[in-house]
Every structure is written in structure tokens, then in C-alpha cells.
Amino acid sequence: xxxxxxxxxxxxxxxxxxxxxxxxxxxxxxxxxxxxxxxxxxxxxxxxxxxxxxxxxxxxxxxxxxxxxxxxxxxxxxxxxxxxxxxxxxxxxxxxxxxxxxxxxxxxxxxxxxxxxxxxxxxxxxxxxxxxxxxxxxxxxxxxxxxxxxxxxxxxxxxxxxxxxxxxxxxxxxxxxxxxxxxxxxxxxxxxxxxxxxxxxxxxxxxxxxxxxxxxxxxxxxxxxxxxxxxxxxxxxxxxxxxxxxxxxxxxxxxxxxxxxxxxxxxxxxxxxxxxxxxxxx
Amino acid sequence: xxxxxxxxxxxxxxxxxxxxxxxxxxxxxxxxxxxxxxxxxxxxxxxxxxxxxxxxxxxxxxxxxxxxxxxxxxxxxxxxxxxxxxxxxxxxxxxxxxxxxxxxxxxxxxxxxxxxxxxxxxxxxxxxxxxxxxxxxxxxxxxxxxxxxxxxxxxxxxxxxxxxxxxxxxxxxxxxxxxxxxxxxxxxxxxxxxxxxxxxxxxxxxxxxxxxxxxxxxxxxxxxxxxxxxxxxxxxxxxxxxxxxxxxxxxxxxxxxxxxxxxxxxxxxxxxxxxxxxxxxxxxxxxxxxxxxxxxxxxxxxxxxxxxxxxx
Numbered sequence: 001x002x003x004x005x006x007x008x009x010x011x012x013x014x015x016x017x018x019x020x021x022x023x024x025x026x027x028x029x030x031x032x033x034x035x036x037x038x039x040x041x042x043x044x045x046x047x048x049x050x051x052x053x054x055x056x057x058x059x060x061x062x063x064x065x066x067x068x069x070x071x072x073x074x075x076x077x078x079x080x081x082x083x084x085x086x087x088x089x090x091x092x093x094x095x096x097x098x099x100x101x102x103x104x105x106x107x108x109x110x111x112x113x114x115x116x117x118x119x120x121x122x123x124x125x126x127x128x129x130x131x132x133x134x135x136x137x138x139x140x141x142x143x144x145x146x147x148x149x150x151x152x153x154x155x156x157x158x159x160x161x162x163x164x165x166x167x168x169x170x171x172x173x174x175x176x177x178x179x180x181x182x183x184x185x186x187x188x189x190x191x192x193x194x195x196x197x198x199x200x201x202x203x204x205x206x207x208x209x210x211x212x213x214x215x216x217x218x219x220x221x222x223x224x225x226x227x228x229x230x231x232x233x234x235x236x237x238x239x240x241x242x243x244x245x246x247x248x249x250x251x252x253x254x255x256x257x258x259x260x261x262x263x264x265x266x267x268x269x270x271x272x273x274x275x276x277x278x279x280x281x282x
Numbered sequence: 283x284x285x286x287x288x289x290x291x292x293x294x295x296x297x298x299x300x301x302x303x304x305x306x307x308x309x310x311x312x313x314x315x316x317x318x319x320x321x322x323x324x325x326x327x328x329x330x331x332x333x334x335x336x337x338x339x340x341x342x343x344x345x346x347x348x349x350x351x352x353x354x355x356x357x358x359x360x361x362x363x364x365x366x367x368x369x370x371x372x373x374x375x376x377x378x379x380x381x382x383x384x385x386x387x388x389x390x391x392x393x394x395x396x397x398x399x400x401x402x403x404x405x406x407x408x409x410x411x412x413x414x415x416x417x418x419x420x421x422x423x424x425x426x427x428x429x430x431x432x433x434x435x436x437x438x439x440x441x442x443x444x445x446x447x448x449x450x451x452x453x454x455x456x457x458x459x460x461x462x463x464x465x466x467x468x469x470x471x472x473x474x475x476x477x478x479x480x481x482x483x484x485x486x487x488x489x490x491x492x493x494x495x496x497x498x499x500x501x502x503x504x505x506x507x508x509x510x511x512x513x514x515x516x517x518x519x520x521x522x523x524x525x526x527x528x529x530x531x532x533x534x535x536x537x538x539x540x541x542x543x544x545x546x547x548x549x550x551x552x553x554x555x556x557x558x559x560x561x562x563x564x565x566x567x568x569x570x571x572x573x574x575x576x577x578x579x580x581x582x583x584x585x586x587x588x589x590x591x592x593x594x
Contacts, residue, residue: 018399024391025408028465032411034435035423051438095321098314106311114315116580121326123576125526127548128569129329131336131561134552136329155325158318216416219528219545223553233418233529240422240533247433250426254419265414266407273473 039251046247061248065256074253076228077235080146081257084221084231085214088153092161092210093203095154100165105177105195115166118159126156126219137224144226152220157210164209164275168202169195205271212261232257330569337562344556356563366547366564373525373543373571375456380463381520385513387464388471393501395472396479413469421533424462425451429534455539459530467524471516478512479505511586518579525572544568 037053038046039062045055067073103111133152137143172195180190221231236257239250265272340352360366395406412420428435431449440447451458482505490500528545535541537550548568552561 015399017394017397018402021391021394021397021399021405022401024394025405028468029408029411031423031428031435031465032415035427038427047433049433049438050441051433051435095318099318102311102314106314108312108315112584114319116584117319118322119580119583120576121322123522123572123579124326124330125545125565125568125572126528127526127545127565128333129326130548131552131558131565132329132332135332135558151325155322158322162318212414216418218418218532219549222532223549233416236416236418236422237533240425240536247426250422254416254422258414258416258419261416262411262414265410269406269410269473272410273477 035251036255039248039255041248043246043248046251061252062256064246064249065252072235072238074232074235074256077230077232078257080149080225080229081215081232084146084149084153085211088150088157088214089207089210091150091154092157093207095158096161096165096206097203099162100169101195103162104166104169105172105174115163118162121155122159130219130223133220134223143224144229146225146229148224149217149221149229149231152224153210153214153217156217156220157213160213160275161206161210164206165199165202167274168199168206171202172198201271205268205275208264208268208271209275212264215261333562333565336558337566339559341558342556343552343558352559356559357567359560360563360567365542368540369542369544369547370567372456372541373545376460376463376527376531376541376543377521377524379460380467380524381517383460383464384467384471384520385517387468388516389475389509389513391468391472392475392479395476409472410469412465413467413473415466417466417529418533420466421462421530424458424465425534429458451535452539455535455541459534459541462534463524463527463530466530467520471520474516474519475509475512478509482508511582514582515586518575518582521575522572522579525568525575544571 034051040057040059041052041055042058042060045052046061048055064071065074067075102108103115108114133148134143137145137148142148177190177194180194185193216233217231218233218237221229221234222237225231225234236253239246239253337356338351338353339349340355341349391409395402395409415423426434429450431437431447434450436450437447487500487504490504495503526545527543528549531537531541531543531546532549537543537546542550544564545568548561548564551557551564555561
């Protein structure tokens with residue numbers, strides 16, 4: 001990149017600003033670091049003022065979180081979240097891939113209109129349809145059923161997925177596909193040998209974003225689930241009014257439940273940007 | 283960018299001129315679209331139509347027999363209700379404050395990260411982390427671990443410098459919610475703006491520098507105009523998400539102390555007060571507000587999108 005040559009004259013100023021960047025990075029990360037440290041403290045050490053930096057470390061917070069103290073086990077909630085997130089992500093891919101294929105490679109008539117319809121549904125606030133969905137679930141016995149969440153999470157993420165994959169598939173040069181067809185390749189061969197290898201990273205990024213949004217979702221889960229289908233964020237709401245006695249446990253719970261998203265997000269930082277801006281920013 | 287010089291590959295118009303016998307094939311082309319399209323219409327549009335219908339009824343689910351058509355009464359009540367009007371104001375205040383603050387902070391961070399320095403990757407990872415904490419967990423972190431007046435980190439640090447020990451959430455409830463949201467959303471803005479910065483034309487900047495332009499002049503006349511679309515995109519996507527925010531308000535204040543925004547109020551009016559008609563009317567008003575924002579959002583996205591298509 002030519003940028004290196006451009007910036008060389010201001011290198012000294014660059015290191016000064018680098019320090020500023022480091023400082024801000026640490027400030028932004030501090031709450032998370034503090035949460036992590038507190039999660040390894042005993043409840044007594046966690047609830048002191050001034051804070052105890054050097055208190056001895058223990059796994060009690062985590063033991064408590066996993067139900068050793070007789071509290072509710074988080075496992076059902078974690079499993080519900082995993083099922084809702086993973087299955088809805090799978091559904092999203094199954095529905096979005098053909099749609100994106102039609103919109104990018106085939107370019108059906110009025111394809112931009114269809115694309116913008118998908119995007120517009122994303123701008124319909126969740127509360128706009130929550131009550132009818134609640135009444136529907138109640139009358140059909142679907143309340144507190146994880147599969148209802150799977151359907152709703154699919155609809156929540158499908159528009160984003162169609163947009164993202166449309167933009168990823170559009171990057172495949174039509175000439176390459178046509179050359180393969182001229183060489184006698186049938187559609188399934190073209191899809192598996194030409195389209196899939198190029199589109200795979202984009203599909204993975206789409207899946208990642210859908211997973212994160214489903215895993216984080218609270219409003220639908222809070223209203224439409226109860227005891228059986230409770231998800232991890234709903235489990236966390238149990239700590240809203242808890243007092244200092246459970247500080248280490250709250251921190252342990254927050255970290256454990258955030259872990260899948262943190263891991264996935266760190267692993268794919270660049271793809272995250274592209275996906276979150278609906279493929280508009282490259 | 284060299285992409286502008288490449289010849290356009292197959293334009294849509296070429297593909298849409300088909301012989302009349304190809305009507306069947308035309309449907310075959312559209313078929314892959316239909317499952318997703320039908321699914322979206324059923325799951326998102328039907329419930330909204332139902333909300334619209336319910337909004338014209340006086341209907342409290344605790345008194346199901348008293349349900350009757352009420353015309354625009356719910357809307358009248360929603361618009362004249364002091365609490366509800368306050369929640370409209372709260373929503374505006376919350377959204378504008380969070381979007382602006384996170385955008386400005388995000389821009390500063392993106393400009394810093396656009397430079398080369400030791401450990402840039404590490405700093406970037408540290409900065410992205412707040413965005414990757416589950417929203418409820420982030421809200422709990424701020425409520426209990428940072429804001430708590432007795433053992434929270436903020437007052438703990440103030441203790442060392444002998445400062446006051448305020449009760450953050452009671453004293454400045456809305457600001458408390460906003461600060462936590464700014465912390466979560468700044469990385470999002472930074473990521474989008476960083477992508478914008480990295481798509482700049484570096485040759486143009488080099489040329490300007492050779493011509494003797496200062497850092498400020500380059501920022502003001504080259505970088506900022508280039509970033510405009512990315513700033514707009516960040517602001518509008520951020521607005522769409524923050525207007526709908528439920529997690530932070532629900533967790534940090536439970537809508538108390540004047541922090542109830544519209545989504546929380548809608549949730550409360552049917553989940554706790556069981557006022558189905560009122561909740562629906564409020565929900566419809568949220569949608570109207572969102573449509574106004576979304577119109578601008580779609581325009582920005584579509585202009586970015588058209589640019590992308592013409593470059594392809």
C-alpha cells in the first residue's frame with residue numbers, strides 16, 4: 001500500500017497518537033477486564049469499596065452460576081439459546097441462498113425492489129407485531145416453545161442474510177459462470193465447483209451474524225418464553241434486581257453467556273463490518 | 283480504484299429481453315426467491331396488520347368481554363397521555379444522544395486506528411469487545427459492576443482520588459442508560475468508519491500532500507467528504523437499532539425514573555397493564571416513526587448500493 005510512504009514523514013507524531021489509541025483501547029476494555037476479574041473473586045471481595053485488586057482468586061462465582069449453590073441451572077437456557085440460534089441460522093441460509101442466487105446471478109426483473117422490500121422489513125420495530133404474535137402463540141399453545149423463537153429469529157435475520165449474500169454472490173464474475181456452462185457443466189456442477197468456493201467465506205460471515213443476533217435477542221424471548229423455552233439472555237434478566245451478594249455470580253454469568261459471541265466476533269472482525277452494514281461497506 | 287475502468291459485465295437489461303416463449307423460464311428464474319419472500323410476508327407483515335386492527339379496539343385482556351371497536355380513541359389516548367408523550371421524548375433524546383456521541387467517538391477512534399502503530403491489531407480487538415458482549419450482560423455490567431454506589435468500579439476509582447460517591451442511576455438515570463449504550467455502539471461506528479477510511483483513494487491523498495496540503499486540509503477536503511456516506515450509514519443503522527432498544531432500558535432502570543422509551547412502554551402496556559388496544563396503537567406510532575427514519579436510511583443505502591452496482 002502506498003499509504004506507508006505517505007505517512008512516513010509523520011512517524012513521530014504517529015507513535016504519540018498510537019499511545020492515545022492504546023489508552024482509549026484500554027479504557028473501552030476496562031469494564032470487561034474488571035468484569036472478568038470480579039468473576040474470579042469471592043462475593044465478599046467483589047463487593048468492597050475501594051475495589052480489591054489483589055484479592056485471592058476463586059472459581060466460586062462460576063460454581064454458583066452453574067447451580068452448585070442450589071440456584072437454577074443455566075444449562076437448559078444455554079441449550080435453548082444454542083438450538084434457537086443454530087437452527088434459525090440454518091433456516092436462514094436455506095431460505096436466503098436461493099433468494100440471493102436469484103437476485104445476484106440471475107438478476108430477476110425488479111430485483112432491486114425485492115431487495116429493498118427485504119431491507120424494509122428489518123426496519124419494522126419488533127414491538128409492531130409482538131402482541132398478535134403473543135396472542136397467536138397463546139391460542140395455539142405455542143407459548144413457551146423454542147420453535148416459535150426459531151421461526152421469529154429466522155424472520156429477524158433473513159433480510160440481512162439476503163442482502164449480505166446478494167452482495168457476496170454479486171462479486172462472482174458472470175463470465176466465469178458462463179465459461180463453465182459453455183464447457184458443458186450442468187447447474188449443480190456450476191454451483192458446487194464455481195459458485196460455492198468463491199461464496200463460502202461470505203456464507204460463513206452471514207451465518208455468524210445471524211447467530212450473534214439470535215443469541216443476543218431479548219424482547220421476543222422475554223415475552224414469548226417462560227420456564228421451558230427460556231433463553232440465556234432471559235436467564236440473565238433474573239439478575240436485574242440482585243444485590244451485591246451475587247456480584248461474582250453476575251459477572252461469571254455475563255461472561256459465560258457472552259463467550260460464544262465474543263469468540264465468534266473476534267474470529268471474524270472484518271466480515272462483521274461488512275455484514276452489519278448489509279454489504280454496503282466493503 | 284481500477285474497478286471503474288473494467289467493462290460492465292452483463293447488465294440486467296440484456297438478461298430481461300427474452301423471447302415470449304420464455305415465460306415459463308421467467309418463473310423458473312423467480313422461483314428461488316419465493317420461499318424467502320412468502321416467509322417474510324407471513325411472519326412480519328401479517329402480525330403488523332393484526333396490530334393495526336387491534337389498535338382500533340378498546341381491549342384489555344383482563345376484561346375480554348368488554349372488547350369493542352373504538353375507532354381512533356386509542357390513538358387519541360396515546361397522543362394525549364402525558365407518560366406516553368414523555369416516552370416519545372425519551373426515545374428521541376436517547377437515540378439522538380447515543381448516535382451522535384458514538385459517531386463522534388467512533389470517528390476519532392477510526393482515525394487513530396487508520397494509522398500504523400505498534401499493536402494496532404490488539405487495540406482494535408480491545409475496542410471491538412464492548413460490541414460483542416451480549417446486550418443484557420452489558421447492561422448488567424453497567425448497572426451492578428460499574429454504577430453501584432457502594433461497590434461499583436466508578437465510585438471505587440473516585441474513592442482513590444477522594445471524589446464524591448454519587449448514586450449514578452438515581453441521579454442521572456437517562457445519562458446512565460445512554461453512557462452504557464454509547465460504550466456498546468461506539469465500536470460499531472468505528473468499524474464502519476474504519477472501512478470507509480480504508481477505501482479512500484491513497485494516490486489522491488499522496489498527490490495532495492505533495493502539493494503541500496496540511497493534515498487538516500486533507501481531512502477537511504478529502505477524508506470528510508469521502509466519509510460522509512459512511513457517517514450517514516452509521517447514523518441511520520445506529521438509529522434503527524437504538525430507537526428499538528429494549529435491553530438497556532429494561533435492565534438498567536426497568537423504565538423507571540423517566541427512562542421508559544417507546545418499545546419499553548409498548549411492552550409494559552400489554553405485558554403488565556394488559557391494554558392490548560393501547561399497546562397496539564403505540565406500536566403503530568413507533569412504526570410510523572421508524573418509517574420516517576427508514577425512508578432516509580433506504581435512500582442512503584440505495585445510493586451506496588447504486589454506486590456499488592455501477593462499479594461492478
